[in-house]
Amino acid sequence: MGGTTRRAAILGALAVPAIARAQVPVTLRVAQYKAGDALLLRLAGLADTPYRVEWSEFGSGNLMLEAANAGALDLAYGSEIPPTFAAVSGARVKLVAVIRGDVNEQVVLVPQGSAIRDIAGLKGKRVGFVRATTTHYYLSRMLAEAGLSLSDVQLVNLTPSDGQAAFRSGALDAWAIYGYSVPVARQGGARVLRTAQGILSGNYPYFIRAGLADEPARAEAARDLLDRIRRAMPFIQERPAEYAAAQAAVLNVPEPTIRALLDNVSQARSLAPADDAAVASHQAVADEFARIGVIPRRVDVAPLWDRGFARLGRSA
Numbered sequence: 001m002g003g004t005t006r007r008a009a010i011l012g013a014l015a016v017p018a019i020a021r022a023q024v025p026v027t028l029r030v031a032q033y034k035a036g037d038a039l040l041l042r043l044a045g046l047a048d049t050p051y052r053v054e055w056s057e058f059g060s061g062n063l064m065l066e067a068a069n070a071g072a073l074d075l076a077y078g079s080e081i082p083p084t085f086a087a088v089s090g091a092r093v094k095l096v097a098v099i100r101g102d103v104n105e106q107v108v109l110v111p112q113g114s115a116i117r118d119i120a121g122l123k124g125k126r127v128g129f130v131r132a133t134t135t136h137y138y139l140s141r142m143l144a145e146a147g148l149s150l151s152d153v154q155l156v157n158l159t160p161s162d163g164q165a166a167f168r169s170g171a172l173d174a175w176a177i178y179g180y181s182v183p184v185a186r187q188g189g190a191r192v193l194r195t196a197q198g199i200l201s202g203n204y205p206y207f208i209r210a211g212l213a214d215e216p217a218r219a220e221a222a223r224d225l226l227d228r229i230r231r232a233m234p235f236i237q238e239r240p241a242e243y244a245a246a247q248a249a250v251l252n253v254p255e256p257t258i259r260a261l262l263d264n265v266s267q268a269r270s271l272a273p274a275d276d277a278a279v280a281s282h283q284a285v286a287d288e289f290a291r292i293g294v295i296p297r298r299v300d301v302a303p304l305w306d307r308g309f310a311r312l313g314r315s316a
């Protein structure tokens with residue numbers, strides 16, 4: 001009887017999730033953009049995790065990836081661009097899930113009254129962009145479709161804030177840009193020459209630091225947090241006014257500007273497991289950057305992806 005009891009106790013302990021079995025409270029170090037996932041989880045009522053989340057704010061996916069590669073972050077996300085550089089440098093990260101987001105906020109703008117009517121009209125013009133970002137990728141692809149290349153325009157590499165100032169002052173003939181800069185510029189009379197629809201996938205991969213999968217409690221916390229974020233995302237479409245108001249308060253951006261983006265999305269924001277389509281989309285970005293010399297050689301991005309880590313929508 002005693003042996004049977006001991007075996008039952010052992011089996012019962014093994015059935016307890018790794019988070020609960022941890023001897024000390026698990027802390028998950030997670031990156032976000034300002035007014036990002038932490039705010040969304042709180043609004044959706046999913047922020048009460050059985051582990052501690054240490055949120056850090058970053059301004060770019062590149063910085064997030066550097067921190068994860070250095071072992072300073074457990075979980076982060078960004079566009080397909082930072083992992084493209086990671087594939088070249090051998091950064092120690094794994095891509096485990098994909099946000100499917102909007103591409104209508106990724107556009108080429110022209111000033112009010114501009115005579116430019118299509119991408120071909122950019123030949124010889126001063127075009128602002130942000131090097132080694134989605135703008136670099138989709139601008140190259142748009143020009144190629146029009147029979148042009150990046151060398152056929154006068155590229156001006158500017159941060160979003162500097163680009164906004166240059167665009168307003170008339171120093172740019174066109175501006176490839178993303179995010180809240182788009183509705184702000186449009187409110188000032190700018191016209192969308194073209195969105196990145198049909199070029200960008202809208203994929204934003206979540207990545208973990210190398211070795212996280214080998215730490216059961218922390219890996220389970222990461223899986224749980226990813227699934228909480230997945231479940232929270234419908235809140236954005238279901239209660240856009242509340243979401244916009246909360247973001248406006250944190251970002252100090254006018255609420256109508258945020259609503260302008262939310263009301264014009266190409267697809268509802270969602271979180272999905274890594275799959276063949278996600279890897280193929282990432283490979284297309286890497287191939288284009290190799291073609292135009294942003295990265296030094298063609299790379300295979302598939303080894304960066306871990307399709308078995310996340311268990312979105314499934315019990316642990």
